[in-house]
Amino acid sequence: MPQTTHNDIKIAALFPGQGSHAVGMGVDLAAEFPHAEEVYAAKERTLPGLRQLVEVGPFDELTLTANQQPALVAASVAAYRAWQAHTGLTPMVAAGHSLGEYSALVAAGVLQLEDALRLTRKRGELMQQAVPEGVGAMSAVMGDPAVVAEVCAGSRGVVQPANFNAPTQTVISGEKAAVDAASTELKARGLKVIPLKVSAPFHCALMEPAAAGLAPDLHAAAYGPYAFPVIANVTAELNDDPKHTADLLGRQITGSVRWVETVRTLAELGVDVFIEFGPGTVLSGLVKRILPAARIMNVGSAEQIRSFTL
Known part of the structure; x- marks a missing residue:
């Protein structure tokens, strides 16, 4: 079951999906925090050339889903690990929006970062190939x-x-x-x-070829124990069983992202503060619309970590 942080403030860690990317995301974190630099170094070892693309662009190439997905995972995980090392805090629970579920699983210690980067690179490639442009x-x-x-x-x-x-x-x-x-x-x-201007119709039955193509990789990946539970997109329910993780990630490709239910589940768990890790504030805005009185914070820059206080 969920555990509280050191000071009993219940934190929900949130991780964004596609659309939150930006050229230069996480560069200041890597420059200042060793844990973030380790993430960016691992990104370059795993997917050579991606670090430079994140740091200098061009934006259009970074936006390609096969680049954007692993780049966002790295940026989000870098922010989370730098924050955790700096503050010593641990979330009670985590959730990610679509792609962000992979970042949440890395944060929870379930997926190795390198596996998540490889999986999301292939996920992006397969999702783009699943439906011809314009269809x-x-x-x-x-x-x-x-x-x-x-x-x-x-x-x-x-x-x-x-x-x-x-x-x-x-x-x-x-x-x-x-x-x-x-x-x-x-x-x-x-x-x-x-x-919406999108490269493919995500989270619908047309993505079935992508789900089938990624299934062998998802089931071949190693899933460790959960340091804290993660809410799955397709069920909006807590999962802390590694045996279910590959199936949930596979179903997510064609299934709906149940974000409203996810946030309400977090509220029912007694979450005190929602922290969005990584670039952008998309999830913070959505949480505010679902729970107007919620306390929401953002951790995506070195300054936000330096000045972080609960």
């Missing part, structure tokens, strides 16, 4: 998620909720024609729909 689409929908789910269920073709991000923000994903048709119906019901 899939994703859109953000503002409104009642029950209406979104109902419209998707009644649509022809592949379209399904991909991310339940906030109480009134759900992302749908699938075949472009099906997403367009569902979007038209959702607008007719008074919901706001915003097409």
Whole structure:
């Protein structure tokens, strides 16, 4: 079961997914904190050339999902390890948004960093290859998620909720024609729909080839004991059993990211403070929309670690 930190403040560690990347992310951490430098050195040993891409760009190449995924894992883990070494604190529980689940598992000691980097590099490659460009689409929908789910269920073709991000923000994903048709119906019901610029339709049935392709690697990886539990995206429930980890990561590729339920589960566990590790503040914003009174902090820079206090 979850454990408390040294001072009994219950911390939830959160790790972002795609879209939070930036050229230069984590460079100041690696320059100042040895634990972060070790992460960046391991990244370069495992995926040569990725460190330079993160440090100097170009941004378009870093944005490619096969580069962005392992780069974000490294940046998030670097922030977490530097923070932990500096503060001596340990979270009670962790969660990651989509790709961020891999970062959470590294933080919990379940996955070795090098394995996570290799897995997310291949995950990105397979996800990009799964659907030809222009065939899939994703859109953000503002409104009642029950209406979104109902419209998707009644649509022809592949379209399904991909991310339940906030109480009134759900992302749908699938075949472009099906997403367009569902979007038209959702607008007719008074919901706001915003097409997203994405390289592939993530978290839907069209990603099945990617899930099948990654399955052997997921099941071949070594999973150690959990230092603290991690909430799985596809169940929004705690997992601390290494035997279930590969299956949960595999199901995540085609399944919905149940972020609203995840954050509410964390609240039910009595979390006192949510800390987002890594670049950006996307998850902090989502948590605030789900739990307006939540205490949220960000750890993504050397300055934020130096000035950290609970």
